[in-house]
Amino acid sequence: MQTSESLERVAEELSKLPSIGRKTAHRIAMHLAKSSSEEVTALSDSLLQLKERIKLCSICCNITEEDPCSICSSEKRNHKTLCIVEEPGDVFAIEKTNEFRGGYHVLHGIISPLDGIGPEDIKVKELLMRLGGDIDEVILALNPSVEGEYTITYLSKLIKPLNIRISRIARGIPVGTDLEFADEITIAKAIEGRITL
Amino acid sequence: MQTSESLERVAEELSKLPSIGRKTAHRIAMHLAKSSSEEVTALSDSLLQLKERIKLCSICCNITEEDPCSICSSEKRNHKTLCIVEEPGDVFAIEKTNEFRGGYHVLHGIISPLDGIGPEDIKVKELLMRLGGDIDEVILALNPSVEGEYTITYLSKLIKPLNIRISRIARGIPVGTDLEFADEITIAKAIEGRITL
Numbered sequence: 001m002q003t004s005e006s007l008e009r010v011a012e013e014l015s016k017l018p019s020i021g022r023k024t025a026h027r028i029a030m031h032l033a034k035s036s037s038e039e040v041t042a043l044s045d046s047l048l049q050l051k052e053r054i055k056l057c058s059i060c061c062n063i064t065e066e067d068p069c070s071i072c073s074s075e076k077r078n079h080k081t082l083c084i085v086e087e088p089g090d091v092f093a094i095e096k097t098n099e100f101r102g103g104y105h106v107l108h109g110i111i112s113p114l115d116g117i118g119p120e121d122i123k124v125k126e127l128l129m130r131l132g133g134d135i136d137e138v139i140l141a142l143n144p145s146v147e148g149e150y151t152i153t154y155l156s157k158l159i160k161p162l163n164i165r166i167s168r169i170a171r172g173i174p175v176g177t178d179l180e181f182a183d184e185i186t187i188a189k190a191i192e193g194r195i196t197l
Numbered sequence: 198m199q200t201s202e203s204l205e206r207v208a209e210e211l212s213k214l215p216s217i218g219r220k221t222a223h224r225i226a227m228h229l230a231k232s233s234s235e236e237v238t239a240l241s242d243s244l245l246q247l248k249e250r251i252k253l254c255s256i257c258c259n260i261t262e263e264d265p266c267s268i269c270s271s272e273k274r275n276h277k278t279l280c281i282v283e284e285p286g287d288v289f290a291i292e293k294t295n296e297f298r299g300g301y302h303v304l305h306g307i308i309s310p311l312d313g314i315g316p317e318d319i320k321v322k323e324l325l326m327r328l329g330g331d332i333d334e335v336i337l338a339l340n341p342s343v344e345g346e347y348t349i350t351y352l353s354k355l356i357k358p359l360n361i362r363i364s365r366i367a368r369g370i371p372v373g374t375d376l377e378f379a380d381e382i383t384i385a386k387a388i389e390g391r392i393t394l
Contacts, residue, residue, distance in 0.1 A: 013240040043210040044241040053203040
């Protein structure tokens with residue numbers, strides 16, 4: 001059956017977004033077709049405004065509306081400690097914990113030789129330029145994937161000669177989970193990273 | 198932490214859509230912030246175009262770009278049989294089966310006294326006007342919820358005196374599912390609706 005062309009186009013555009021599959025995209029398109037013009041315009045406007053306003057912070061490469069971003073320009077933070085993350089979303093995740101008061105550096109990706117992504121495709125050059133300044137600690141908060149491990153190895157080789165303290169966030173059993181549901185590698189890493197009491 | 202205002206606005210608009218929660222909305226907003234202007238504009242344009250072009254078919258009340266819709270104007274279909282559904286999405290779901298060759302009527306909702314939705318709030322009047330014409334069978338394909346049952350009872354009381362054959366789609370065990378995972382009511386309905394072999 002031929003469904004409407006404009007409906008299909010919305011569904012197609014939506015299904016390009018993360019977490020939205022073909023079926024959900026169709027369901028949302030149907031919902032929008034029934035929604036009022038004001039609701040759809042509000043969504044459409046918010047998208048256009050986002051693209052107009054958002055840029056990358058010239059210091060930490062996080063997404064921001066003002067350059068430098070609120071973290072880089074804050075006087076309350078310790079800019080000698082840098083937390084390296086893959087994506088802007090990771091900054092928000094760490095900020096929500098209220099535990100870290102240093103600065104960030106967003107790589108916008110991860111080194112992945114299999115996908116043809118090398119250090120020059122992510123913000124490694126920008127990181128090295130910052131490390132030439134007044135930085136004494138770097139915390140690697142990358143995801144514990146194969147590519148994450150590879151990137152951690154690559155970056156630590158680059159950073160160690162600069163005489164900067166370097167660490168990675170702990171791998172272990174998530175709080176609130178049962179040991180019995182954790183996979184072997186996580187358990188092994190949790191034992192390896194045990195803390196003396 | 199203050200995340201960007203325009204990002205929050207996109208996330209808020211997205212989280213109003215079905216199947217998108219707060220967290221997914223945020224993730225998509227992040228994704229869009231990193232996407233190219235062309236991609237975001239394509240999405241935004243498709244939304245505006247949808248609202249411009251989509252209207253309700255004056256016959257079956259389904260959403261369409263042309264009035265009457267392709268089903269109502271098709272000569273290959275049997276317009277004496279009407280399948281009554283709640284939402285436009287249900288039409289697409291039934292069309293995908295390629296089993297039904299009659300016409301449709303979209304109610305755009307369901308009678309739900311608890312939510313204050315009566316027959317006058319959905320397309321019942323439009324249905325009755327059509328039934329005055331040349332219709333000899335009505336199939337009620339409403340969802341098997343409490344409100345669905347209520348609406349089925351209501352409509353069948355209205356339609357029966359018109360001397361039109363009326364039926365409802367079968368309730369039973371979904372194909373490919375195990376009996377052991379079905380709830381009691383579904384099993385009871387499946388037994389009740391058993392077919393003699």
